[in-house]
Each structure stands twice: as C-alpha cells, then as structure tokens.
Amino acid sequence: MSMETLSDFLPREPKQERGRIKVAKILKAAEQLVVEHGPDGFSSPQVAEVAKVPVASVYQFFPTRHAILNALKKKHTEILVMRLAPVLGETDCTNWRHLIGKMVSVAVNYLNEDDVARAILLDRPTYPGSANSDANLLPSFSGTVNAFIPPDILERIA
Numbered sequence: 276m277s278m279e280t281l282s283d284f285l286p287r288e289p290k291q292e293r294g295r296i297k298v299a300k301i302l303k304a305a306e307q308l309v310v311e312h313g314p315d316g317f318s319s320p321q322v323a324e325v326a327k328v329p330v331a332s333v334y335q336f337f338p339t340r341h342a343i344l345n346a347l348k349k350k351h352t353e354i355l356v357m358r359l360a361p362v363l364g365e366t367d368c369t370n371w372r373h374l375i376g377k378m379v380s381v382a383v384n385y386l387n388e389d390d391v392a393r394a395i396l397l398d399r400p401t402y403p404g405s406a407n408s409d410a411n412l413l414p415s416f417s418g419t420v421n422a423f424i425p426p427d428i429l430e431r432i433a
Contacts, residue, residue, distance in 0.1 A: 287336050298336050300326040302350065305343045306391040314344055314394055344395065351392040358385055 289295045304326035308317035319340050323330040337343045362377045386393045 289336060294336070297328055297332055300328060301333055301336065301343070302346060305347060309347065309394050310390045319343070347391065347395050351389070351395050354392070355382060355385055355396070
C-alpha cells in the first residue's frame with residue numbers, strides 16, 4: 276500500500292490552454308456530482324464520465340478526489356472573498372458591528388444561492404490536505420480585510 280503525500284491532495288496547474296479547458300470541464304463535472312451526491316459521494320472515474328474526458332486526464336491534474344475538493348474549496352473561497360471586497364471597501368467603516376453584519380449577510384447570501392459553495396465550505400469544511408489550501412487563501416483574505424478596514428477598527432475587533 277502506498278502512502279499518500281501532500282501533493283496527492285493538491286491540484287496540478289495546467290500549463291497549456293487545452294489543459295485549462297479540461298480542468299474547467301473536470302471541476303464543472305465535480306460540482307454537479309457534489310450537488311447530487313455530496314462531497315463524499317463521488318469518485319474520480321465518475322467525474323471523468325460526467326466531464327467526458329479520459330480518467331487519466333482527471334488523475335493528471337487531480338491525483339486524488341481530495342485534490343478536486345481542495346480545488347473547489349479554493350475556487351469558492353476566492354469567490355466569497357471577491358464578494359466581500361466591496362463591503363470591506365465601503366468608506367464608512369466606523370461601526371465594526373455594522374461592517375461584520377454586512378459581511379455575514381454577503382456570506383450567507385452566497386452560500387444560500389450556491390449549492391456547491393454551501394456543500395464544500397459548510398457541509399464538509401476540511402479534507403486531507405486542505406490545511407495547505409487554507410494557508411494559501413488566508414493571506415489573500417487577510418490582505419483584503421487589512422486593506423479596507425482602518426487599523427483602529429481592526430484593533431477593536433481583535
């Protein structure tokens with residue numbers, strides 16, 4: 276039995292346009308399967324079948340099913356961060372309770388409207404290897420927050 280390494284849980288970046296197109300098809304198929312069967316209810320061969328790509332193509336970019344889940348988690352976290360950015364960019368950040376309330380409202384609306392995001396970010400928040408994905412996302416999120424919230428408000432929140 277082989278031992279899995281961290282790289283087994285992380286997606287590989289395509290180098291060519293045709294690879295990017297294939298990865299997009301794979302992720303779209305995985306999202307469909309996550310909605311139908313949940314984060315634990317699909318396999319890489321099922322993703323290949325729905326995406327209409329060879330199984331080898333799925334494994335080329337996603338060595339394990341967990342790599343697919345981590346890619347989806349990253350995608351939907353980035354979308355959520357982009358939706359939060361305008362709220363954080365509002366000039367009136369003097370009332371931190373109001374700001375946090377607006378941020379929660381944006382997050383709840385996104386999770387209510389996107390079945391995949393809800394399943395990936397709430398129903399199954401961690402996967403083997405996802406700590407590394409979180410580590411890559413946290414600096415971008417904290418950078419977004421720090422860029423828009425005045426330091427005195429950040430001090431009061433902390």
